[in-house]
Amino acid sequence: MPVFITDKHLKASTTRKTYSDNKQLGFALRTTPNGVFTFYYQHLNKKTGKRDWDVIGTYPTWTPERARSEATRLAGLVESDKDIRQLRQQKVARNRAEGVTFQQLHDEYIDYCKQPVERRWGKVPRKETWRNIGYAFKRPLEWWSKRVANEITANDTMELYESFTDEGHPAQANNVRGQLHTMFNWALDSKRKYVTVNPCPKLLEDDKAVERADIEDGRVLTADELRTFWFGLDDPNSPGDRLSKLALKLSLVTLLRTGECVCVERTRVTPSAVTIPLRVAKGRRSKKARDVVQPLNSLAREILGEVFSIGDPDRQYAFPGTGNRKDKHMTQHTLGRMLARTSMDKTGQTGICEYLGLVDVTPHDLRRTGACVLEQLGYSDGVIGKVMTHKSADKDAAPVTREHYLVPVPIIARPVDPRIKALDDLDDALREILGLPLGSTKELPAPPRLLTAA
Template identity: 70%
Template sequence: MPVFITEKHLVAGVERKTYSDGGPKGQKGLALRTTPNGVFTFYYQHLNPSTGKRDWHVIGTYPEWTPARARTEATRLAGLVAEGKSIKLTRRVVAARARAENVTFQQAFDEYAAYCTELVDRRWGRVPRKETFDKNIRYAFTRPLEWWGKRAMCEITSSDVNEMYKAIVAEGKPAQANHVRGQLGTFFVWAMHNDRKYVAVNPCTKMLEDDIAVEKADTEDGRVLTADELRTFWHGLDRKACPGFRLARLALKLSLVTVLRTGECVKIERENVRPESVTLPLAAVKGRRSKKARPVIQPLNSLAREILGEVFSIGDPNRRWAFSGKEQRGDEHMTQQGLGRLMARRTTHKGHQGEGICQYLGLDDVTPHDLRRTAACILEQLGYDDKTIGKVMTHKTADKEAAPVTRERYLVPVQIIARPVDVRVKALDDLDAALREILGLSSKPQLVKAA
């Protein structure tokens, strides 16, 4: 039977009791539950029209909640029900807003950093959840932390994000602006997760294609070295005065002759080098996150064997990494970014560390990846098709054929060798060699005399 709930009902008995609020001044739906151990909890309950069952919502416990305060809250909840609103959803939104108001951007980022650097098990070993966090992602948050570090997460809007984006673009750094915005988008998706709910919506809304800043490159995309530039580059790296220590210059040479990415070359381990091939473990392969990704076994040509032979003649031949890092330490390897900076730096740059390889050799903005592109173009001019070139470059789709990216980004119409090979000539030459072997004929070529 309903009673007007007062302090006199807040008595621990020998058994649990439930009181429903009633009387002229009572609020329908308010209930009090008492327990023998002295815990008094206020609830609001109502009939759910969808399920036909009663929904119970906790209001709070005594002494934080007195009967009068609990009755006021029950009246407010009854108003939500009368308006057809969901009490659970409304409470969830209020709780999320209250939590977000108490969490600053700096605090959320600190939690995000711990999340990204937490060690997890992958197919290629136990590694940080985001392996590039310290080298790449953390730097992207330098500007956002300066601008919003002390602000509440829920206060950051799409206008704030766009203002920062335009500010970075105005400094002449469109690539950095796009990188920062992309990392912020991922961060806010993380912040929206059920376990956190620091924000209700992602302020990094999708940009219109025309609004995305594009970097104006000094050179056209698809830069390859000509035959003269190749000679200048190759022999120039052998000069003692050439910038960078010898192992770094050999890493660039190896990328050219193996068509491997420089980021893969620097991760070559001594134990994975064989006389005829080098194995790149799954941890070193760029596309390792694909479910079908496998370690790469790349054949070695004579130039590659010569380069690796010289590599292990420098420093400790028993070290782990072929291309050791600073001071030729054996416990770390060079970085792809370091090789890029070695090639690109100029004495005119702010805070320069001396001239780079390109400036020293007089080459116009050649990047390490241009060496890989140059090698791919040479292969095409030697008569190899896209699929073969794609396999050499480790561009493989699900059916193990060359991905379209091979032609779109690497094979450009720049003649490098003196006379490109007609694939038909190559095929007939291979047939010639096979027939000579089968028939036991001399391999010495016979000249055709003119009539």
């Protein structure tokens, strides 16, 4: 039944639906379960005697009002005996002769991302993750390299998106779509105008693929898993080189991000602390960002002592790269691959998790585990956040600390009541002020013996 097509019809349903407009004859809207809304103009082809469906465009690039106006224009062409399909083919041919291909757009955008620019932390590529961006475009290049960028539609990008989700890779689907959205916005800029519309509109949060929604946010190692992991890294037969394994241990005992650990420089290590320069620190884009100075506990000092006993002790980086990266530091991805790879992968190499019988442990889970241990020792969210270098506007606890790191998984046998720690600290402070010896026992002295009547 014909209806007046408006925004209220732009709703995803469990089945495909087609709406015909009761104001402009031939104007139609088709909806799909995955949320793609396509406007069409349908008319009787006088040459073939069949009904033609001409695509106008997709929402939100085309609104119902704009699409209805285009349908009216097409209806005028049909009344003038114009062949819509032939006119469009001629336009496509002109665009192909004059337009930029997706491959050309990709190459120019990657060159733009790689251009060195001055930042507060030094001269770096405009987008320091340009290698990751290039990797995200691997499949789009395979699909669209020779296509004119301006011909790629929202249907094309949704088909690409669903190819990842169908393979069980929702996080990769969201990442690729986000990178494409950014690149097409760049191509829309007035300096370039390689495309007229962005064929990769942002998805609503409810429409995005969800990665493993049945698993709570954050993996935390239990006490048994922690022992298996720690001593398993010392096993000479476990996969990976010794320095990579020590980098994982260092992240656990310092709560530094693995991306910060692999960048540790020899000249920035002292017996009491290690300094992570601003160019490495995650919060460097903040106007008030400073170098991260992280205190070293005894385990961290032991680990770094062993690190510099391996190889050249005067090298620049504690964890140097290999191959063509010998003059640089190890990459953060090296640690993730070393944990996650399995003998069933293309390389057939066993990873640490598979070797030790641990399930789905990532380098960042070590940082999360350390944070949970601190909470169970009685420390507040604010203190834990400071140790993890989480920033907050009011210098109190950053929400990210509680939301993404403090998982209710018991690790230590008996969590510490924060009042006990506070009173113990008060005890130590008073003894220091009064010059009393430090307490050596937590046991009560024997109670006095009661005198009994003779």
